[in-house]
Amino acid sequence: EDQVTQSPEALRLQEGESSSLNCSYTVSGLRGLFWYRQDPGKGPEFLFTLYSAGEEKEKERLKATLTKKESFLHITAPKPEDSATYLCAVQAGGTYKYIFGTGTRLKVLA
Amino acid sequence: NAGVTQTPKFQVLKTGQSMTLQCAQDMNHNSMYWYRQDPGMGLRLIYYSASEGTTDKGEVPNGYNVSRLNKREFSLRLESAAPSQTSVYFCASNGGNTEAFFGQGTRLTVV
Numbered sequence: 001e002d003q004v005t006q007s008p009e010a011l012r013l014q015e016g017e018s019s020s021l022n023c024s025y026t027v028s029g030l031r032g033l034f035w036y037r038q039d040p041g042k043g044p045e046f047l048f049t050l051y052s053a054g055e056e057k058e059k060e061r062l063k064a065t066l067t068k069k070e071s072f073l074h075i076t077a078p079k080p081e082d083s084a085t086y087l088c089a090v091q092a093g094g095t096y097k098y099i100f101g102t103g104t105r106l107k108v109l110a
Numbered sequence: 111n112a113g114v115t116q117t118p119k120f121q122v123l124k125t126g127q128s129m130t131l132q133c134a135q136d137m138n139h140n141s142m143y144w145y146r147q148d149p150g151m152g153l154r155l156i157y158y159s160a161s162e163g164t165t166d167k168g169e170v171p172n173g174y175n176v177s178r179l180n181k182r183e184f185s186l187r188l189e190s191a192a193p194s195q196t197s198v199y200f201c202a203s204n205g206g207n208t209e210a211f212f213g214q215g216t217r218l219t220v221v
Contacts, residue, residue: 034209043114043200043212044153087153089210096141096160097168098202098210102152 002027002092006101013078013108021073021086021104029093033071035064036087038103044087047073078108112136116201116213123191123220131186131216133201139211141204142184144168144176146197147215153200159184191220 005024013019025033032051036044048057050066057064061082063074073086085103092099117132135142144156145168155168157176165176173195175187184203188195196219202210 032208036212041215043214046209046211049209089153096204097155097158098143099155100145100153102150 002099004099004101006088006104010105015110016077018076023071023088025090027090027092031091031093034089038085080108080110083108114213116216120217127191128189134183135203139203139205143202144186145200148197193220196220
């Protein structure tokens with residue numbers, strides 16, 4: 001069964017304190033792995049797509065990496081405005097469905 | 111460019127009432143999706159439509175029906191609402207082997 005597990009469930013960081021969020025997945029043929037940011041009361045906002053092991057993508061203070069079994073979202077020197085829930089999703093080969101993890105709630109304190 | 115638009119944004123229903131959640135996208139995407147989001151459960155797929163004229167069940171389809179009215183519109187209907195259907199509902203669309211784009215959600219309470 002295709003599955004996505006995110007850890008930790010919640011993370012509190014001081015401003016400037018770098019850390020990583022984990023997304024472990026089992027899927028029958030990965031079409032793509034996606035990272036989203038979700039602010040309270042809003043829909044998920046797309047951040048990155050990764051397609052194959054070894055791929056990396058960067059945007060401002062965020063960097064996403066992918067291996068054959070997991071993905072990491074590295075946050076370098078975070079700011080309070082980075083506080084949000086970060087969601088990971090996979091799309092399996094031969095299907096149009098996206099399977100989501102339960103997310104990591106990130107709080108960055110000033 | 112509006113992206114994915116959902117209506118209504120908020121709704122309160124009594125148990126047993128019916129309603130339809132509307133979703134429209136203006137990105138010429140083939141695939142559209144309905145998810146529900148509950149605390150601690152993440153986003154769970156209710157139904158999806160890979161292309162105009164087709165619909166398929168997702169993980170939690172019971173109690174729901176969908177209609178892919180045309181390429182732009184994908185509606186979700188609750189025939190007889192139950193308190194267990196209290197949730198935030200998101201519509202999404204995508205154009206192929208790419209990311210999905212989400213609407214802002216409909217917050218539904220069934221009392």
